[in-house]
C-alpha cells in the first residue's frame with residue numbers, strides 16, 4: 001500500500017530522516033513510534049506529499065507521491081499534529097469546505113459528510129462553531145476531514161496529544177474502528193497507545209528505523225532468551241537442586257521473594273522449548289509448590305528505551321502530561337457562548353445548515 005524507499009530529508013546539514021525503508025501493508029494499523037525530534041512528523045509530511053524528500057521515493061499504491069501527486073494524494077487522508085481547522089466555521093460548514101477542496105463531486109458531498117460525521121460522532125455538534133468545541137471534538141472534526149473522500153490510507157500525527165483520558169479512549173476506539181476499513185498509520189510517543197491500538201510498530205530514532213515488528217514480537221525478541229518468572233514455596237537449595245534436573249535450563253537467577261517461605265527465580269531457557277510442564281513436575285516431585293509462573297517478556301517501554309537510548313526517557317515522562325477538560329461543562333459553555341454570539345452578530349452561521357443534509 002505504501003512503499004518507502006531509501007528516504008532522506010536534510011534540513012541544511014541536519015539529517016532529520018536518514019535512509020528509511022519500510023512497507024505498509026493494506027488493512028493494518030501501524031504505529032510510528034519515536035522520541036521527540038526522531039523524524040516522525042517529517043516522514044509523515046513526506047508520505048502525504050506535504051514536503052519533498054531530499055532523496056529516495058515514496059509509492060502510494062504504486063504511485064510516486066512527487067511524480068503523480070494527484071492520484072497518490074487522493075488515496076490519503078491526513079490529520080496533521082495541529083489540525084488545519086477554520087475555527088469561525090461551524091462543523092458542517094468546515095466539512096463542506098473540506099469536501100469541496102478535496103474535489104468530491106457535489107452530488108456525493110452531502111452523503112459523504114453525513115457518513116464521516118456519523119463515524120466520528122459529530123452529529124450533535126454539527127451546527128456549532130469550531131472555536132467553541134473542546135479539544136476532543138476538534139480532533140474528531142480533524143479526523144472527519146481526513147476521512148472525507150473515502151481515502152484508503154489514513155495518516156494521523158500524534159492524534160491524542162492534549163486530550164484528557166476519556167477523550168483519549170474515545171479517539172483510540174475510533175482509530176481502532178477505522179482499521180476495519182482503512183490502512184492506518186499513526187505517529188505517537190505514547191507507548192501504551194501504540195501497543196493498545198496498533199498491529200505493527202515502526203520505531204524510529206534520530207531519523208533511522210531501529211525496529212519494525214508487532215508489539216508482541218518486539219517484546220519477545222528483545223527479551224532475548226525464552227525466560228520464565230517463577231515463585232516457588234521452599235528452600236533455595238532444594239528448588240535449585242530440583243531445577244538442575246530439568247533439561248534446557250540455561251540459567252537460574254535467584255531473587256528474594258516478598259512471599260513468606262518462598263523464592264523467586266528467573267529461569268532462562270535455551271531455544272524456544274516450552275519447559276513449563278517439566279518445571280512443574282520437577283518441583284512437584286521435590287514437594288515445592290509453584291505459587292506463580294509467567295513468561296518474562298520486556299514491556300514495549302523497555303524495548304523502546306533499549307532501542308532509543310536515553311532520549312526515550314524524557315518522552316516516557318511526558319505520557320502523564322495532558323490537558324484535562326470536562327466535556328459536559330464545555331458543551332454547556334459552548335451553548336452559552338453561541339447564544340451570546342448569535343445576539344451580537346445575526347450573521348453568525350447558525351441557521352440554514354439543515355436543508356442540504
Ligand SMILES: Nc1ncnc2c1ncn2[C@@H]1O[C@H](COP(=O)(O)OP(=O)(O)OP(=O)(O)O)[C@@H](O)[C@H]1O
Nearest residue numbers: 011014016034035036037038039040041042043189
Ligand atoms: N522545518 C525544519 N527546519 C529545520 N529543522 C527541522 C524542521 N522540521 C523539523 N526539523 C528537525 O528535524 C528533526 C525531526 O523533526 P520531526 O518534527 O520530524 O520529529 P518528530 O519525531 O515528529 O518529533 P515530535 O514528536 O517532537 O513532533 C528535529 O531535529 C527537528 O528539529
